[in-house]
Amino acid sequence: MLFKSIASTLAAVASLATAVSAINPISIKNRNFVDSVTGDPFILKGVDYQPGGSSGFGNGTDPLSDADVCARDIYLLQQLSINTLRIYSIDPTLNHDECMTLLASAGIYLVLDVNTSEEGQSLNRYEPWTTYTESYLSHVFQVIEAFAGYNNTLAFFAGNEVINDNQSAAASPNYVKAVVRDMKNYISNNIKRTIPVGYSAADVLDFRVPLAAWFECGPEDEAVDFYGVNSYQWCGITTFTGSGYNILVEDYANYSLPLFLSEYGCNLSPPRTFQEVEAIFSDKFSVVFSGGLVYEYSQESNNYGLVNISDDGTASIISDYTALSARYASATTSGLATPTSLPTRPTTCASSYEYLTDANLTLPDTQAASLIAHGLDSSYNRGRFVDITVTTTNYTILDISGTEVTSPKVNEVNTINSSAAASDDSTTSATATATGTDTSATASATSTSSSSDPSSTGSSSSAGQISAKSHSGVLFSLALLIGGLFAL
DSSP states (O other): OHHHHHHHHHHHHHHHHHHTOOOOOEEEETTEEEETTTOOBOOEEEEEEOTTGGGGSBTTBOTTSOHHHHHHHHHHHHHTTOOEEEESOOOTTSOOHHHHHHHHHTTOEEEEEOOOSSTTSSOOSSSGGGTOSHHHHHHHHHHHHHHHTOTTEEEEEEEESOOOSHHHHHHSHHHHHHHHHHHHHHHHHHOSSOOOEEEEEEOOHHHHHHHHHHHHOSSTTTSOSEEEEEOOOOOSSOOTTTTTHHHHHHHTTTOSSOEEEEEEOOOSSSSOOOTHHHHHTSHHHHTTOOEEEESOSBOOTTSOOSEEEOTTOOEEEOHHHHHHHHHHHTOOOSSOOOOOOOOOOOSSOOSOOTTOTTSOOSOOOOSOHHHHHHOOOTTSOOOOOOOOOOSBOSSOEEOTTSOBOSSOBOOOSEEOOTTOOOSSTTOOOOEEOOOOOOOOOOOOTTOSBOOOSTTOOOOOOSSSSOOHHHHHHHHHHHHHHHHHHHHO
8 A cells, every 4th residue: 555655646746747847948057058947058950030031021920920831831940850940020919829839849949039120120220329219119028028928939139230331330339239238127127037138240250259249248237148140151061160160169269158150051152061060069169159040941032041932832842951951960959068168247348349449339328218117018919828729731841852741740849738827927838748859031221130141231928838936836746745655
C-alpha cells in the first residue's frame, strides 16, 4: 500500500512537472539570450519574413492576420529547422492570436519591428523631430501591447537601418535612442514581463563601432538591451577571413550586450549556397554573436527570396530554400561556445563619437509621458494564445520539382493550452511536449522601417502563458504531494 501511494504521488508530481513545461520567454543575461526558466543560452536561427514587402502590408492585412497563410508559411519555415522569425511591419489593431499560437506550437519565437511604412508610423531619418510625436509613440505602444501577451514574443526592434548615411547620422541617433527609452519605460510601467528592446543597424563600416557604442551607453532605461547587425559581407564561396567575418567578430568582441545578425544572405553570387551558416553557428562566431536571421522568406523584386508566392497564394520552393534547408539542418544551436568575457556596460556616454561628430546626442523629452505612466486604455488590442483551428493550409505548396506537397501540416511540438488561464493578467499558458526539436520592406528612404533590402538607401491578456503565480501554485502543490509522501 505504501509503495502504491508513493507511486501515485510520484506520478502526480511528474504530471505537474509536465504541466509547467512551456515555450518559455527569452530573457537576457550578460551577453547572452537565455531561456528564462532553464537558463540555457538561446541562439537565434531564423528567417526574416514580410511577404509582399511594404506593398503586402495594409488594407486590413499583415503577415500574422490570416491563419491559413500562417499555416502555409509556418509549415515551410518549420521544415527549415528555424527557431526565430523577424517581421518588419504589423498592424496592432488586427487579431494575431491564432498565428502567434501556431508559431508557439511550432517552437518559433518572434522578433518584431514596431514601425511600418504607413504615414505617422515611423521616424523620418532626416527630420525625425517632425515625426517623433505622441501619435507615433501611441502606435509603437499599441504594437507592444498587442504582442506582449505571447511568450514567444522574443524582442522588439525600435528601428531598422534608420542611420545609414552621413545626413541621417547627424539627424537621427538621439531620436532613435529616445524611442528605445520610451519603449523600455512603457514596458517597465505597463507590461508584466520584461521584453528586450534593440536596434537593427545597417553594417556601414564608418558607423559600425561608434553607433553600436552610442546605443550601448548611458542609463539603463536609455540603452538598448541587444543589438542587431544587418550584414551581407559573406558573398559566394569564401572563408571566415576572406569574408571579413574575423573583423566583424573583432569589432564587437568587447560589446557588453547580446548581438546577432538581424539580416544576412548576400545574393551577389547566385545561387546562394549559404556557406556562412557553418561559420555563424560555430564557436569562433558564437563567442560574440548569438546566431542570425536569413533575409528573406518570400521572393520579391530584390531577389532574396526562399519561396515564391503566386497571386493565388501558391507557395513554390526555390533553390535558395533547398540550400538553406540543408545548411540549417546541420547547424546546431546547442553546445556552442558563448561569450566568456563580461565587459561592463558604460553607464555614461562619451561627449562625441567618431563619424557621429555632427550629431546632437542629447535625447529629446518624451512626447508621450502620460501614455508611458498610465498605459493605453482597455479598448486597445491585447493578444493572447487561443485554441488552434488551422494546422494544415488550404493553399497549394510546390516542392523544388514543382510537385504538390500533400498534407502540409504544422508539427505542433508545443501543446498550447489556452484554457489554463493564470490568475495573473500578464500572460497566457502553454505546455510543451518533449520533441527533440532544435530549440535551438521596402519602405521609403525616410522611414524607420526602411527596406531591409541591402541595396536600399533608404495590460496583457489573462489567458495563456504561465505566470510567476501559476509556477508558485504548482510548486506549492508539489510541496504538498512530497509532504504527503513523508507522512505515509
